[in-house]
Amino acid sequence: MSHGHGHGHTGPIPVGPVAARVVVGLLTAIGVVVVIGLIALWPSRHSIEIPLPFQTSGGGAVVTEAGTVASSDFGPCGSPSVGRSFTGDPVPPPNNSYECQRSVVDIESGPNEGTRTLLEIGPGPGQPDLAAGDHIRLVRQTDASGATVYSFEDYARGWSLLAIVLVFVIVIVVVARWRGLRALLGLLVAFAVLVGFMLPALLDGQPAVPVALVGGALILYAVLYLAHGVSLRTSSALLGTLASMLLAAVLSWAAIELTNLTGLSEEQNTNVQTYIGNVSITGLLLAGFIIGSLGVLNDVTITQASSAFELAQLDPGASRRSVFSAAMRVGRDHIASTVYTLVLAYAGGALPLLLLFSVAGRSITDVLTGDAVAIEILRSAVGGIALALSVPLTTAIAVALARPPRAGASPGGAPSPIRPPRSGGGRHARR
Structure with missing residues (x-):
């Protein structure tokens, strides 16, 4: 005992x-x-030059602003208001203009918050199909004349991604x-x-x-x-x-x-x-x-x-x-x-x-x-x-x-193996 x-x-x-x-x-x-x-x-702490594909036309880092598509249709393009900030309606295109998708976007952040801009997107593979109510990101940069211009960057996914991540957590x-x-x-x-x-x-x-x-x-x-x-x-x-x-x-x-x-x-x-x-x-x-x-x-x-x-x-x-x-x-x-x-x-x-x-x-x-x-x-x-x-x-x-050494010997001296469980009920299953 x-x-x-x-x-x-x-x-x-x-x-x-x-x-x-x-x-x-x-x-x-x-x-x-x-x-x-x-x-x-x-x-080290030394600065690294921004690669060319990721630069703006002025050589700086890409800056984006929030925007919401106010209206979108397909019609004559070539308006002087493309990419510019304005209030009211965009300037009409010339008579000999080409056809494309026109989207008026409300700018919701940055120095021109509260104004609008016009995006003209030609048809083709990979081009976004914007609709009224879409939340998007706009690239803000400065052209050669020093004026601020906007272009489409991507759809805004911040809140939707955050919601999915919160559900995951x-x-x-x-x-x-x-x-x-x-x-x-x-x-x-x-x-x-x-x-x-x-x-x-x-x-x-x-x-x-x-x-x-x-x-x-x-x-x-x-x-x-x-x-x-x-x-x-x-x-x-x-x-x-x-x-x-x-x-x-x-x-x-x-x-x-x-x-x-x-x-x-x-x-x-x-x-x-x-x-x-x-x-x-x-x-x-x-x-x-x-x-x-x-x-x-x-x-x-x-x-x-x-x-x-x-x-x-x-x-x-x-x-x-x-x-x-x-x-x-x-x-x-x-x-x-x-x-x-x-x-x-x-x-x-x-x-x-x-x-x-x-x-x-x-x-x-x-x-x-x-x-x-x-x-x-x-x-x-x-x-x-x-x-x-x-x-x-x-x-x-x-x-x-x-398992420490020699801790696994059974009372009889032989090791006690761990075997997978048998199915079917022991001796009667082998008959």
Whole structure:
């Protein structure tokens, strides 16, 4: 009866002290390296010239104002009032004018608030179809004579986007409660790291891969500990995710070097190379691969760590091998579902491109091996490899923390395996 106290407790699982010290020590050392990298890569304060496509005619930054379409019709165009601010009605066009869409817009912000302007938009693909009541953004700039002129920029989406984001926040907090709120705070930290460090560092000419690794590590530390709390369970998931991110970086570099991807098939990358010459397009491509893999890696690693700890708590007599095998069964299902989710997500992003290629009459081989589609294929493949390898890695770390050495032997000396439940009722089902 002396052994009865060893299996009936519901307190925390004992943790192997060596494994705990190793994991905490590694995370501390990595954190110190990340802070040193952050200091070394921190962007300078020098100003960067605005690229030509994003300048106004005067060479400054684009300034937009709010506007609401008061009326819109199709008729003769060429009015001298186009783009000018006025009160009342616009000046009529000359008799030999062409036909286009005419929209009178009320200007609702800026120095000419309370006046109107006229937009004339010719027919064609990609042109906006304005209607009375549409809320839009107007570009305000100064022409060669010094007069203020307005042009269409985009539809105003501020309030509608805010409403959708608020619904998202409310649903997350209501369903996940405090953990959901902490996850949202982690999201804000991730956005701050991206905007406050990564983008300025890239514009400053810092190497893209170290910037992506340091920024990604900062995001992971903040997101995981904020969302899931400071614990050995979270620490095991964090260490597995950091290792997988480093693996994704190595795989991405090897894949890009092997396939000679340039990234210049994408218009944004071409603009970056043309107007921001100190940024490496290949490095930017690599950084995109690394940051793009974080979300799915985080999802898988935290699930594996939680599975290992829960299984170890479910059967205190199970050996490390048994807990690892049981958690890996969960992980294999997760890999199977996440891999095609990953591939379909990238395919969805490339859908317009695939549609254009489908009517171009090119062979499927040319389409798949072309730079634009090859980028998405490699992004999926690298993410899938890192995802698959993160499962056994994180599971092994979590099991080492959740089950101390030699704690899992059964009274008879043999380990107690965790087996999946049988269906059908035991002996009678086997007859």
